[in-house]
Every structure is written in C-alpha cells, then in structure tokens.
Amino acid sequence: MPDNPRADPGAHPVLLVxxxxxxxxxxxxxxxxxxxxDLALNFRNGRDAAQGVAEAVRAAGRRAWLLPADVADDxxxxxxxxxxxxTLRDEGGRLAGLVNNAGIVAPAQRIDTMDGxxxxxxxxxxxxxxxxxxxxxxxxxSTRHGGAGGAIVNLSSAAxxxxxxxxxxxxxxxxxxxxxxxxxxxxxxxxxxxxxxxVRPGIIETEIHASGGEPDRAARLGAQVPIxxxxxxxxxxxxxxxxxxxxxxxxxxALLDVTGGR
Numbered sequence: 001m002p003d004n005p006r007a008d009p010g011a012h013p014v015l016l017v018x019x020x021x022x023x024x025x026x027x028x029x030x031x032x033x034x035x036x037x038d039l040a041l042n043f044r045n046g047r048d049a050a051q052g053v054a055e056a057v058r059a060a061g062r063r064a065w066l067l068p069a070d071v072a073d074d075x076x077x078x079x080x081x082x083x084x085x086x087t088l089r090d091e092g093g094r095l096a097g098l099v100n101n102a103g104i105v106a107p108a109q110r111i112d113t114m115d116g117x118x119x120x121x122x123x124x125x126x127x128x129x130x131x132x133x134x135x136x137x138x139x140x141x142s143t144r145h146g147g148a149g150g151a152i153v154n155l156s157s158a159a160x161x162x163x164x165x166x167x168x169x170x171x172x173x174x175x176x177x178x179x180x181x182x183x184x185x186x187x188x189x190x191x192x193x194x195x196x197x198x199v200r201p202g203i204i205e206t207e208i209h210a211s212g213g214e215p216d217r218a219a220r221l222g223a224q225v226p227i228x229x230x231x232x233x234x235x236x237x238x239x240x241x242x243x244x245x246x247x248x249x250x251x252x253x254a255l256l257d258v259t260g261g262r
Contacts, residue, residue: 009148011094015244016040016084018071018133019102021050023206024155027237028099029053030060035241038063038093040084042102044070063091071102071129072121081136096150097244098137100130100178103155108167119170126174127181130154134185134196142192149193151244154182156200158259175200179255186253195252197243202259204231226261 015032019025020041029039030053039057041064043050054064065087069080084095103126106118134152141150159168160175179198186196203221221230239258242248 008094011088011092012038013096013150014038014040014084014088014093015097015099016042016067016095016133016137017099017101018042018129019044020053021046024201024204024233024236024240025099025101026053027233028101028240029064030056031234031237031241032097032244033057033060033062033064035245036062037097037244040065040067040087040095042067042069042071042080044068044102063093071133072124074128074132077129077132077136081140085140094148095137095140096148098133098141098150098152099240099244100133100152100154102129105168105171110166111169114170122170122174123177126171127177130178130181134181138189138192138194141194142189144189144192147193150195151248152185152194152196153240153243154178154196154198155240156182156198156255158200158202158257158262160200162262182255183253190252195243195248197248197251197254197256199236199239199243200255200257200259201236202231202257202262204233204236204258206233225259229260231258231260 015037017025017029020029021043029041033039039062041050041054050066054066057064067080067083069076071077137152139145141147143149156178157175159172160179163169164172182196182198203225236258239256
C-alpha cells in the first residue's frame with residue numbers, strides 16, 4: 001500500500017456520508033454498502049443509531065467507521081478528515097466519495113418572526129458544513145492535489161425552487177445556496193477527476209419533519225404530491241448512489257429532483 005492511500009486508484013473506494021445516523025444518510029450508507037463501498041459514517045448526535053448503521057454495513061460485507069463531528073464547526077471537520085486519513089493509512093482504502101447529507105430544519109415560522117441565531121445555525125450546518133466537507137474531500141480526491149478522483153453528491157431540497165413560504169424560507173434559501181454551490185463546484189473541478197451533483201428530495205418520510213415540529217408533515221402532504229404519496233429515504237438513496245457510481249460517469253453539475261412530480 002502506498003504511503004499516500006488517497007493517490008492509489010486501486011485502493012478500495014471509501015464513501016463518507018455526513019449525517020449518517022438516520023433518514024436519508026442511513027439509507028444512503030446501506031445502499032452504498034450494497035453497491036460495494038466501504039463507509040465512513042459521520043454523525044453529531046445519536047451514536048447508538050450510527051453504530052446500528054455501521055453494524056448493518058458490516059453485515060453486508062463492507063467495512064464501516066464512525067466519525068463523530070459537528071459539520072458546522074470547521075475545525076471539527078478538519079479533524080474528522082485527518083482521523084479518516086489515519087484510519088485509511090492503517091486499514092487501507094481511498095476516499096472516493098462524499099455525500100453532504102447533514103442538515104437541519106427549524107419550526108415553521110414567517111421570516112419576520114425569526115431571529116439571527118436561527119439563521120446562523122441554519123446556514124452553518126446546511127451550507128458552510130457542506131463547503132467545509134467538500135473542501136477537505138477535494139484535497140484528498142482531486143488530481144490537482146495528487147488524488148485519484150471521486151464524486152460528491154450534495155443533498156439539496158425541492159424547497160430550493162419552491163421557497164417554502166410561511167414555513168422555513170431560511171431553509172429554502174440555504175438549499176438554494178447548495179444548488180448554486182453544486183453547479184459552480186462541478187465546473188471548477190470537472191477536469192480534476194471529481195464529479196459534483198445534487199439530489200433535491202421532495203416530501204420524504206424521515207425524522208427531519210419531527211425536528212422541525214411537524215412529525216406528521218410527510219403523511220399530511222404526501223397525498224397532495226402528483227404521485228399521491230410521500231417518498232422514502234431509500235428512494236432518495238438510490239438516486240444518490242447512482243450519481244456516485246460509474247453509471248453516472250458523464251454526469252456532473254446535475255440537480256436531480258426526487259419529488260414524485262412536485
């Protein structure tokens with residue numbers, strides 16, 4: 001194994017999924033394991049849930065490592081990637097993919113009732129955390145930095161084009177930033193062996209609705225979707241894993257809606 005595993009195209013591909021302890025992140029980890037990836041599983045809270053995902057990945061015959069960190073903390077992100085470097089140097093493997101999935105919503109409010117602390121946290125997690133993780137991944141995957149290439153998939157939202165009026169305009173704006181980030185970054189690193197795409201889920205049955213104060217939101221709004229139901233985390237995960245894989249080798253800068261027609 002070379003001293004610099006990130007530069008070895010023959011090393012087994014490792015995928016880092018942020019916010020991997022539940023919902024779309026957990027579903028993506030399991031789908032990726034089935035597709036042959038080893039998994040680095042980031043989480044901020046919920047170690048037991050993250051450990052359960054890791055055990056499921058291992059049961060599928062792949063390796064899994066836990067990487068606790070708050071992606072909103074730039075220093076924590078740097079430390080997380082350094083820990084992964086050490087792990088891969090010891091155990092073998094090459095970082096070849098990143099899924100920027102970690103994200104938050106907040107209770108439904110009009111913009112004129114929100115405070116600055118909410119906005120700061122909303123953008124720190126949903127936007128700046130994705131920036132920081134992409135930066136560190138590129139330093140390891142881009143041929144410009146001696147890497148062997150890879151793929152990044154950002155989790156956006158249909159809210160980025162719908163605006164979420166009367167609910168969470170700040171969340172929608174943060175996801176719109178992710179759309180623009182995806183388009184620009186894809187072009188920035190296209191010649192460096194790294195593809196960058198985004199998936200924009202619609203109404204999906206995950207725990208994030210409860211954290212926003214509306215645990216019944218998916219069930220309530222699902223019937224209004226053209227396909228007449230809410231989606232599942234696994235349906236989103238399938239799109240994410242496709243974008244990571246060789247079948248999507250000519251796809252970069254794409255914003256893929258998984259919305260049931262919404």
